[in-house]
Amino acid sequence: xxxxxxxxxxxxxSVSLSLTACSSSAALxxxxxxxxxxxxxxxxESVAGVSTSxxxxxxxxxxxxxxxxxxxxTLLIGNGERLEDADVLLQDGKIAAVGKGLSAxxxxxxxxxxxKWVTPGLIDVHSHLGVYPSPSVEAHSDGNEAxxxxxxxxxxxxxxxxxxxxxxxxxxxxxxxxxxxPGSANxxxxxxxxxxxxxxxxxxxMKFPDAPQGLKMAxxxxxxxxxxxxxxxxxxxxxxxxxxxxxxxxxxxxxRDWRQYEKRAAAGAKDLRPPKRDLRLETLAGVxxxxxxxxxxxxxxxxxxxxxxxxxxxxxxxxxxxxxTEAYKISNLLAENGVCAAVWADWWGFKMESxxxxxxxxxxxxxxxxxxxxxxxxxxxxxxxxNQEAAKGMAFGRRMxxxxxxxxxxxxxxxxAAKAIGLEQKIGTLEAGxxxxxxxxxxxxxxxxxxxxxxxxxxxxxxxxxxxxxxxxSDFLLGQPAAMGxxx
Amino acid sequence: xSLIKDFSQRIALASFAACVILQASPTLADDAAAVAGGxxxxxxxxxxxxxxxxxxxxxxxxxxxIENGRISAVGAGLAVPAGVRVVDAAGRAVTPGIFGGxxxxxxxxxxxEQTTGDYAQRLGQMRPEFDVTLAFNPESxxxxxxxxxxxxxxxxxxxxxxxxxxxxxxxAPVGLDGSAPLPSRAMFVDxxxxxxxxxxxxxxxxxxxxxxxxxxxxxxxxxMVHDERLLSPSGRQVLLEFLKSNGLFVFDVDRAADIxxxxxxxxxxxxxxxxxxxxxxxxxxxxxxxxxxxxxxxxLDNLPDSFDKVGATLQNAxxxxxxxxxxxxxxxxxxxxxxxxxxxxxxxxxxxxxxWMDALAAITRVPAEVFGAADRFGSIERxxxxxxxxxxxxxxxVSSLPELVVAGGREQKxxxxxxxxxxxxxxxxxxxxxx
Numbered sequence: 001x002x003x004x005x006x007x008x009x010x011x012x013x014s015v016s017l018s019l020t021a022c023s024s025s026a027a028l029x030x031x032x033x034x035x036x037x038x039x040x041x042x043x044x045e046s047v048a049g050v051s052t053s054x055x056x057x058x059x060x061x062x063x064x065x066x067x068x069x070x071x072x073x074t075l076l077i078g079n080g081e082r083l084e085d086a087d088v089l090l091q092d093g094k095i096a097a098v099g100k101g102l103s104a105x106x107x108x109x110x111x112x113x114x115x116k117w118v119t120p121g122l123i124d125v126h127s128h129l130g131v132y133p134s135p136s137v138e139a140h141s142d143g144n145e146a147x148x149x150x151x152x153x154x155x156x157x158x159x160x161x162x163x164x165x166x167x168x169x170x171x172x173x174x175x176x177x178x179x180x181x182p183g184s185a186n187x188x189x190x191x192x193x194x195x196x197x198x199x200x201x202x203x204x205x206m207k208f209p210d211a212p213q214g215l216k217m218a219x220x221x222x223x224x225x226x227x228x229x230x231x232x233x234x235x236x237x238x239x240x241x242x243x244x245x246x247x248x249x250x251x252x253x254x255x256r257d258w259r260q261y262e263k264r265a266a267a268g269a270k271d272l273r274p275p276k277r278d279l280r281l282e283t284l285a286g287v288x289x290x291x292x293x294x295x296x297x298x299x300x301x302x303x304x305x306x307x308x309x310x311x312x313x314x315x316x317x318x319x320x321x322x323x324x325t326e327a328y329k330i331s332n333l334l335a336e337n338g339v340c341a342a343v344w345a346d347w348w349g350f351k352m353e354s355x356x357x358x359x360x361x362x363x364x365x366x367x368x369x370x371x372x373x374x375x376x377x378x379x380x381x382x383x384x385x386x387n388q389e390a391a392k393g394m395a396f397g398r399r400m401x402x403x404x405x406x407x408x409x410x411x412x413x414x415x416x417a418a419k420a421i422g423l424e425q426k427i428g429t430l431e432a433g434x435x436x437x438x439x440x441x442x443x444x445x446x447x448x449x450x451x452x453x454x455x456x457x458x459x460x461x462x463x464x465x466x467x468x469x470x471x472x473x474s475d476f477l478l479g480q481p482a483a484m485g486x487x488x
Numbered sequence: 489x490s491l492i493k494d495f496s497q498r499i500a501l502a503s504f505a506a507c508v509i510l511q512a513s514p515t516l517a518d519d520a521a522a523v524a525g526g527x528x529x530x531x532x533x534x535x536x537x538x539x540x541x542x543x544x545x546x547x548x549x550x551x552x553x554i555e556n557g558r559i560s561a562v563g564a565g566l567a568v569p570a571g572v573r574v575v576d577a578a579g580r581a582v583t584p585g586i587f588g589g590x591x592x593x594x595x596x597x598x599x600x601e602q603t604t605g606d607y608a609q610r611l612g613q614m615r616p617e618f619d620v621t622l623a624f625n626p627e628s629x630x631x632x633x634x635x636x637x638x639x640x641x642x643x644x645x646x647x648x649x650x651x652x653x654x655x656x657x658x659x660a661p662v663g664l665d666g667s668a669p670l671p672s673r674a675m676f677v678d679x680x681x682x683x684x685x686x687x688x689x690x691x692x693x694x695x696x697x698x699x700x701x702x703x704x705x706x707x708x709x710x711x712m713v714h715d716e717r718l719l720s721p722s723g724r725q726v727l728l729e730f731l732k733s734n735g736l737f738v739f740d741v742d743r744a745a746d747i748x749x750x751x752x753x754x755x756x757x758x759x760x761x762x763x764x765x766x767x768x769x770x771x772x773x774x775x776x777x778x779x780x781x782x783x784x785x786x787x788l789d790n791l792p793d794s795f796d797k798v799g800a801t802l803q804n805a806x807x808x809x810x811x812x813x814x815x816x817x818x819x820x821x822x823x824x825x826x827x828x829x830x831x832x833x834x835x836x837x838x839x840x841x842x843x844w845m846d847a848l849a850a851i852t853r854v855p856a857e858v859f860g861a862a863d864r865f866g867s868i869e870r871x872x873x874x875x876x877x878x879x880x881x882x883x884x885x886v887s888s889l890p891e892l893v894v895a896g897g898r899e900q901k902x903x904x905x906x907x908x909x910x911x912x913x914x915x916x917x918x919x920x921x922x923x
Binding site: 396399 | 744771795799800801825828829835839885886887888913914916920921923
C-alpha cells in the first residue's frame with residue numbers, strides 16, 4: 001500500500017517536472033523558428049523529445065459552485081472506510097471536510113442526505129466513449145489505427161468526439177472521470193487520455209489537468225489476428241512479444257541518441273544536428289522514463305506473466321492489465337508487482353482468451369495481499385452501471401464465503417481506479433484536499449435499484465435527478481424528432 | 489403486378505382460414521407422469537412468486553412440494569411425504585426459473601471461433617427452413633453457467649449474418665437442463681438499417697422480399713423460373729406449414745417508422761407477430777397495444793447507437809407497459825455471456841419505472857407464453873414440471889443469487905466450469921501461490 005503510494009508520488013512528480021520543462025520549450029520554440037540553429041535552439045529541440053501532453057493543453061475549468069454541505073449520509077470514503085450519519089463539505093472545488101456534525105459556512109447550500117449514500121465520483125479506467133461514439137456509424141470508427149502493429153504515435157484524444165451522447169449517460173451512472181483509450185488491434189495502440197465527464201465542445205475542455213497519459217498495449221488474439229490476416233508480424237503470440245521487444249529496443253536507442261546529443265550540446269559542440277523527432281518513439285520513451293503509464297489489454301494469465309517479465313527487461317512498469325479475465329490465476333504475482341487488474345464481472349466466452357473468465361475474478365484478485373482490483377467497463381452500456389458490475393462480483397464472493405463490504409468494494413471503482421491512472425493524489429476518495437467529485441445515491445449503490453441523485457464534479461453540480469434535462473447536452477440529439485420527450 | 493397481389497391475397501385468406509394452432513403441450517396424462525430422474529423436495533416457508541396468470545401478489549409463508557419432478561402442491565403448512573427432503577426457505581423468494589433471452593446458448597461456445605458458432609447461415613440465400621435447433625449442444629459448458637445464475641430456459645435464436653438472409657430461420661425455446669429443444673418454432677426476421685446489406689441496400693426492399701417469400705410459399709404450384717425464385721422447394725414447404733400453424737414471426741426492428749410498417753405488413757399478411765429490439769417502440773406504444781403485438785426489448789439499450797435508435801431511452805419498458813403492451817426482456821447482444829444478464833436488465837427496468845411484477849413476468853411467464861413453452865417454464869403451478877429458483881434476496885437485484893435451482897424437474901448442482909476454475913485457483917491464491 002505505502003509502496004504503491006510512493007510510486008504514485010514519484011510518478012506525479014516526474015510528470016509535473018516534464019510539464020514545466022515543456023512549457024518553457026514552447027516559449028522558446030517561437031524564437032527558434034526565426035533563428036538558425038544555435039545552442040538555445042538545440043535545447044528546445046532536445047526538450048521536444050520529451051513526451052508530454054502540453055502541445056494540446058487542458059482548457060478545463062471547474063464550473064462555478066457554491067460551498068455545499070451534504071449532511072447525515074452514509075459515506076463510503078473510497079479508501080475502505082465508512083462513516084454513518086456523516087457530512088461532507090465541498091468548497092472551492094475541493095473536499096474541505098468530512099466528519100460528523102460539520103457546520104456550513106456562510107452562504108453554503110445544505111443538502112439533507114439522511115438515508116442517502118455518498119461516494120466519490122466513479123472512475124472508469126477503460127472507455128472508448130468519444131472514439132467509438134454513438135451513433136456507431138462507419139464515419140465514427142476512430143478508435144483503432146489498425147494500419148501498423150505499433151502506432152504509439154497516435155493519441156486517443158485526437159479522435160474524441162465530445163458530442164457522444166454516451167458521456168452524459170455515463171454521468172448519470174455516477175462516472176465523473178474516465179480514461180479513453182485507443183482500441184486493441186495493435187501491439188501499441190497509442191496514447192490514452194483521462195477526461196472529466198463534463199460536456200464540452202472541445203475535448204481540451206474535458207481533459208483532466210495534469211493527468212498522466214497512458215499507453216495502450218494489447219496482448220493475445222487481437223493483434224495477431226489483425227496482422228496475421230495480412231500475412232505480417234505478428235501472427236502468433238511469440239510474434240507479439242518479438243514485436244513489443246523490438247519497439248522497446250528502438251525506444252532505448254532513440255533515448256540514447258537524444259542523450260548523446262544533449263550531452264554534446266551542453267558541452268558546447270558546434271554544428272550539431274538534433275536527432276529527428278519521432279512521435280512513436282517519443283511515446284515509448286515517455287514510458288521508459290516513467291511519465292506515461294502502461295495500460296495493457298491482456299486476458300490470459302500466462303501472457304500477463306510474460307509482460308511482467310518484459311517490463312522488467314526494459315525497466316518500466318505496468319500500471320494495469322485491462323480485461324485481465326485470468327488475473328485470478330496470478331493474483332499474487334500481480335499484487336507483488338504492484339499491477340492492478342481492471343476486470344468485468346461476467347463477460348466471458350466471447351473469444352478463446354476469455355473462455356476461463358469467472359465472475360469471482362475481482363474477488364480473487366482482491367484476496368491476494370496488496371491485490372488491486374479495478375472494475376472497468378470497455379462498454380457504453382457498462383460504464384453506466386459500474387456499481388452493478390461490482391455488485392455482481394460481490395454476490396459471487398458471498399456465494400463462495402467471501403463477504404465484501406460496500407466500503408471495501410467502492411475502492412474498485414474509485415481509489416484503485418485512480419491509482420491505475422496515476423490520479424490517486426487528486427481524486428478517488430472523500431478526503432479533505434481531494435477534488436470534490438462526489439455522488440449522492442438514493443441508497444446502497446451496490447443494488448440494481450440504486451440511482452444517482454446528485455453528482456458534483458470539482459464541487460459543481462453536474463447532474464440532478466429531480467430536475468432532469470429536457471434536452472440532451474449532446475448536439476447530436478438536439479432537434480431530433482425521434483428523441484423528443486426522451487428522458488434518458 | 490396487381491394479379492400477383494390479388495393472388496397472394498387470396499392465398500393469404502385461404503391459408504388464414506385453414507390456419508390451426510399447433511400446440512406442443514403435453515396431454516393431461518403426461519402431466520401426471522413423473523419426470524425421469526425428477527427430484528422430490530419440499531420448500532418450506534417461502535415467498536412464492538407463482539407468476540401464474542392473474543397472480544398479482546406473492547404468496548407469503550407458503551410451501552412448494554415437488555414430487556418426482558412435478559409440483560404437486562403449493563400452499564401453507566403442507567405435510568411432508570415420507571422420504572422428501574425439506575428445505576427451509578426462511579421467507580426468501582421463490583420464482584420460476586429465469587428466461588435467458590433470445591440468444592446462442594448451446595449454439596456457440598466461443599464468440600469469435602467460427603467452428604464453434606452455429607447460429608447463422610451464410611449461404612447467400614433466403615432459407616426459412618434453416619432450423620437452428622439442429623445445432624444445439626446440450627453439453628455446452630454455458631448451460632451450467634446459466635443454471636448457476638438461475639437461468640433455466642432460453643430461446644435458440646438464429647441470427648441474420650452478412651452473407652445470409654434477412655430471414656434468419658427457425659428457432660425454438662429450450663430448457664437449459666440439457667434436454668432437447670421444444671417443438672414449438674418461431675421464425676426470426678431482421679429488419680431495418682442493420683439488415684440493409686441483406687436487402688440490396690434499402691429497408692424498403694425488406695418488405696418486398698418478405699412479400700415475395702410469402703407469395704411463393706402460399707402458391708406451391710406457382711411456376712417461376714429458377715432465377716426469379718427466393719425460396720427452395722423445401723423452404724416453400726416449411727414456410728407454408730409455418731404460416732398454416734400460425735407460427736410466430738419475430739421481427740427484429742427498432743425505428744418507430746419501421747415498427748409501424750411491420751405492424752401494417754403483419755396485419756395485411758395475417759402474421760402472428762412479436763417485435764424484437766423495439767428501441768423506439770415506446771413511440772408507437774398505442775399502436776402496438778391496439779395490435780396486441782408484444783415487444784421483446786433490452787432495457788439497457790438507451791443510446792442512439794444507430795440512426796434506427798435515435799429515440800432510445802431507459803424508460804422504454806415502463807412506457808410500453810403503461811400503454812398496455814406485453815413486454816418481454818432479452819438483451820440485444822446475444823453472445824453466450826449475455827444470457828445471464830436478463831435479470832439485471834429487468835432490475836434496471838424497475839429502477840426506471842417498470843412495475844416490479846411486470847419485470848419479473850417479462851423474464852418468466854411472458855416469454856414462456858409467447859414462445860409456446862408455458863407448460864414447461866415461467867410459472868409455478870400444480871401439475872407442472874418443477875422449474876424454479878430459491879433466491880438469497882430480491883430476485884431482480886444483482887446482489888442476489890440462487891440458493892437452489894430446480895430445472896426440468898431436477899434439482900441442479902450450483903456447479904459449472906466456472907465454479908471448478910474458481911475453486912482450483914482460490915486454493916492457489918490462499919496459499920500465496922497464484923503466480
